[in-house]
Amino acid sequence: xxxALVGQPNCGKSTIFNHVAGYKAIxxxxxxxxxxxxxxxxxxxxxxxxxxxxxGSYSMTSFDLAELxxxxxxxxxxxxxxxxxxxxxxxxxxxxxxxxxxxxNLPTVICLNMIDEAEAKGIIVDIDKLSRLLGVxxxxxxxxxxxxxxxxxxxxxxMGHKPVKSEFLTFSKDVEQVxxxxxxxxxxxxxxxxxxxxxxxxATKLLENDQHFIDxxxxxxxxxxxxxxGYQHQLEKCRDRSSDEVxxxxxxxxxxxxxxxxxxxxKPKKEIRNYLDSVLMHPVFGYISLVVIMYLxxxxxxxxxxxxxxxxxxxFYQFLPYAEETLGADSLLxxxxxxxxxxxxxxxxxxxxxxxxxxxxxxxxxxxxYLPRVAYLMDTFLHRIGLHGKAIIPLIxxxxxxxxAVMATxxxxxxxxxxITSVLTTMIPCAARITIIFGLVAFYLGPTAAIFVFLxxxxxxxxxxxxxxxxxxxxxxGMILEIPAYHVPSIKILLSKVWLRMKEFIVIAWxxxxxxxxxxxxxxxxxxxxxxxxxxxxxxLLLGLPVAVGxxxxxxxxxxxxxxxxxxxxxxxxxxxxxxxxxxxxxxxIFVLFYVPCxxxxxxxxxxxxxxxxxxxxxxxxxxxxxxxxxxxFVY
Amino acid sequence: xxxxxxxxxxxxxxRVTRIRGGLGIRxxxxxxxxxxxxxxxxxxSGFMRGPVLVNxxxxxxxxxxxxxxxxxxxxxx
Numbered sequence: 001x002x003x004a005l006v007g008q009p010n011c012g013k014s015t016i017f018n019h020v021a022g023y024k025a026i027x028x029x030x031x032x033x034x035x036x037x038x039x040x041x042x043x044x045x046x047x048x049x050x051x052x053x054x055x056g057s058y059s060m061t062s063f064d065l066a067e068l069x070x071x072x073x074x075x076x077x078x079x080x081x082x083x084x085x086x087x088x089x090x091x092x093x094x095x096x097x098x099x100x101x102x103x104x105n106l107p108t109v110i111c112l113n114m115i116d117e118a119e120a121k122g123i124i125v126d127i128d129k130l131s132r133l134l135g136v137x138x139x140x141x142x143x144x145x146x147x148x149x150x151x152x153x154x155x156x157x158x159m160g161h162k163p164v165k166s167e168f169l170t171f172s173k174d175v176e177q178v179x180x181x182x183x184x185x186x187x188x189x190x191x192x193x194x195x196x197x198x199x200x201x202x203a204t205k206l207l208e209n210d211q212h213f214i215d216x217x218x219x220x221x222x223x224x225x226x227x228x229x230g231y232q233h234q235l236e237k238c239r240d241r242s243s244d245e246v247x248x249x250x251x252x253x254x255x256x257x258x259x260x261x262x263x264x265x266x267k268p269k270k271e272i273r274n275y276l277d278s279v280l281m282h283p284v285f286g287y288i289s290l291v292v293i294m295y296l297x298x299x300x301x302x303x304x305x306x307x308x309x310x311x312x313x314x315x316f317y318q319f320l321p322y323a324e325e326t327l328g329a330d331s332l333l334x335x336x337x338x339x340x341x342x343x344x345x346x347x348x349x350x351x352x353x354x355x356x357x358x359x360x361x362x363x364x365x366x367x368x369x370y371l372p373r374v375a376y377l378m379d380t381f382l383h384r385i386g387l388h389g390k391a392i393i394p395l396i397x398x399x400x401x402x403x404x405a406v407m408a409t410x411x412x413x414x415x416x417x418x419x420i421t422s423v424l425t426t427m428i429p430c431a432a433r434i435t436i437i438f439g440l441v442a443f444y445l446g447p448t449a450a451i452f453v454f455l456x457x458x459x460x461x462x463x464x465x466x467x468x469x470x471x472x473x474x475x476x477x478g479m480i481l482e483i484p485a486y487h488v489p490s491i492k493i494l495l496s497k498v499w500l501r502m503k504e505f506i507v508i509a510w511x512x513x514x515x516x517x518x519x520x521x522x523x524x525x526x527x528x529x530x531x532x533x534x535x536x537x538x539x540x541l542l543l544g545l546p547v548a549v550g551x552x553x554x555x556x557x558x559x560x561x562x563x564x565x566x567x568x569x570x571x572x573x574x575x576x577x578x579x580x581x582x583x584x585x586x587x588x589x590i591f592v593l594f595y596v597p598c599x600x601x602x603x604x605x606x607x608x609x610x611x612x613x614x615x616x617x618x619x620x621x622x623x624x625x626x627x628x629x630x631x632x633x634f635v636y
Numbered sequence: 637x638x639x640x641x642x643x644x645x646x647x648x649x650x651r652v653t654r655i656r657g658g659l660g661i662r663x664x665x666x667x668x669x670x671x672x673x674x675x676x677x678x679x680x681s682g683f684m685r686g687p688v689l690v691n692x693x694x695x696x697x698x699x700x701x702x703x704x705x706x707x708x709x710x711x712x713x
Contacts, residue, residue: 058667058668059663059666059667061663089694090669090693090694090695092669092693093668093669093693093695096667096669121694123694209659241672242659242662244659244662244663245662245666245672248662248663248666248671249666249671249672249673252666252669252671277696281680281689283683283684372698375698376686376687376689376698377686379686379687379698379700379701380684380685380686380687383685383700383701388700389687389698389700413660413664475702476702477660477661477702477703478661478699478700478701478702478703479687479698479699479700479703480664480665480668480697480698480699480700480703481687481697481698482668482695482696482697482698483689483696483697483698484696485696
């Protein structure tokens with residue numbers, strides 16, 4: 001059996017998915033974080049089935065990449081049951097999607113999620129009546145607490161075994177007449193088979209001017225499109241509005257009617273969070289709070305990281321002299337052992353102490369719902385560099401890892417915005433590069449220097465954004481962004497999310513780190529290291545860095561944290577400040593911060609913006625890195 | 637009197653009369669529940685040419701300046 005979770009953005013689909021599939025999909029409190037679907041096997045009461053978490057869609061009309069992906073999946077695959085997840089506190093709006101889903105005539109179960117939120121808002125829903133009016137089962141849940149999910153899946157499986165096809169509701173008479181006429185026309189054609197949809201669904205979408213369907217048909221059957229345009233004109237004449245508006249307002253009225261007939265409104269609860277926004281989104285206090293929150297965040301990361309870095313490093317390096325003594329300093333075995341020890345130490349002592357608190361803090365900011373507020377506050381500034389507020393979300397996610405951040409650019413509407421934001425995202429220090437800033441700059445040059453690096457980075461990103469948008473002048477379509485209610489994050493979900501992201505480091509990066517260390521040891525043993533350093537010496541000489549760091553820059557393209565961890569090894573000391581001056585440490589960090597995205601990022605860039613533009617991004621960031629690092633060398 | 641959403645004071649209740657602009661912008665607004673005829677509360681008017689914040693059917697939506705100028709409204713008394 002195959003079950004699909006469908007619903008509007010931020011209604012809790014991924015939370016339900018994670019509950020049955022284990023924590024596999026990232027959940028956060030902002031609309032549009034799921035950009036591709038995830039599939040998992042699930043077992044419920046001894047029955048196995050497949051469950052799909054689709055990206056959130058406001059409607060079934062195609063105009064957003066993630067939404068189009070959801071709809072394509074829904075129409076392409078054989079789905080046994082659709083679970084339509086609705087944020088109960090936004091029932092009126094959610095029903096608009098439900099009405100479109102019902103037109104698909106698939107077995108459907110409605111899940112009214114966040115029912116506690118709705119009650120806090122004073123919205124009391126008559127579940128039985130809603131179920132009767134729509135003709136499908138309705139189950140209430142509170143997904144992040146796991147409440148009601150058993151009943152949801154019980155109902156879903158029942159539906160899967162004994163499918164009841166849903167019915168659709170009809171619009172006003174005059175509009176309905178036009179739809180029926182078009183349906184008759186469609187029946188003569190084979191389009192419903194081609195798209196795997198019902199005639200009614202296709203008819204309403206064509207009347208709504210759905211670009212995807214119209215383009216597909218246009219190439220083969222211009223005559224039919226002309227007929228469709230005739231029906232569109234009829235609708236326009238009926239209501240004196242464009243045909244898409246007629247259909248969408250019909251649907252809106254219908255959902256509002258439904259909403260009013262099943263909901264009893266009572267007084268909303270008084271809660272502190274309702275007043276939070278008067279400070280956090282205030283024209284003055286909003287920005288002050290933003291600065292304070294970011295300051296506390298980075299302070300927290302540095303404080304926790306520094307607490308563990310030194311003792312852990314000391315712990316690991318105490319083994320090295322012992323190994324040297326027993327194995328002999330020149331032996332191959334000693335080089336391998338010291339490579340492994342340094343790789344382990346790099347992961348445990350330098351990366352993890354900063355990575356864990358950082359990811360925890362980021363997850364906290366994501367789940368409370370603060371990020372859309374930041375987008376709201378930053379919209380004005382982003383407009384000055386030719387983007388709009390929503391672009392801040394991929395940029396902030398970039399502080400975690402560039403790969404999901406580049407994917408998150410799909411929440412932007414225009415291709416140009418996605419391209420510019422993707423390039424800028426690669427220049428935001430990801431967790432790996434942040435550990436470099438903390439581990440090198442903050443550790444050796446002090447926290448103030450580290451804050452300077454972060455601020456400097458923001459300035460560079462802003463200037464680069466300005467340059468790119470001047471190269472590609474085009475007016476951005478403007479921001480339309482939902483600001484969701486604040487949520488108190490669940491500790492369990494926070495930790496699962498941190499673990500999901502850490503696992504990526506532990507499983508993929510760490511082995512690379514250890515292998516890299518061993519390879520470097522072996523290169524040293526056979527004196528090949530010098531050859532590579534020689535090749536990179538034009539760069540290292542220009543930047544005034546020790547020639548020995550050349551090889552770490554190569555490894556850094558694989559994984560950014562390798563650059564720093566292997567720096568220790570390449571220079572052959574534990575205390576870097578003994579061989580590199582403050583200027584050199586700063587120059588090295590600035591260079592590593594901007595130069596060439598890592599391999600994983602390059603791969604995702606090729607997928608999202610194409611290979612030509614990826615090459616541009618690589619060259620662009622490399623030039624910026626060379627230029628800024630050279631300046632740092634002479635100025636800092 | 638029909639005016640653009642950017643010219644409305646914070647805290648006013650407004651009724652949407654028309655959305656100027658093409659299919660794309662109209663669809664994106666209707667998705668968030670903003671249709672002609674709907675009443676919404678302007679929570680914060682934009683400052684420094686920033687976005688406006690409206691409350692529509694109990695949900696907060698931020699609209700960038702460019703979008704907000706295209707939403708024509710009547711202030712309800």
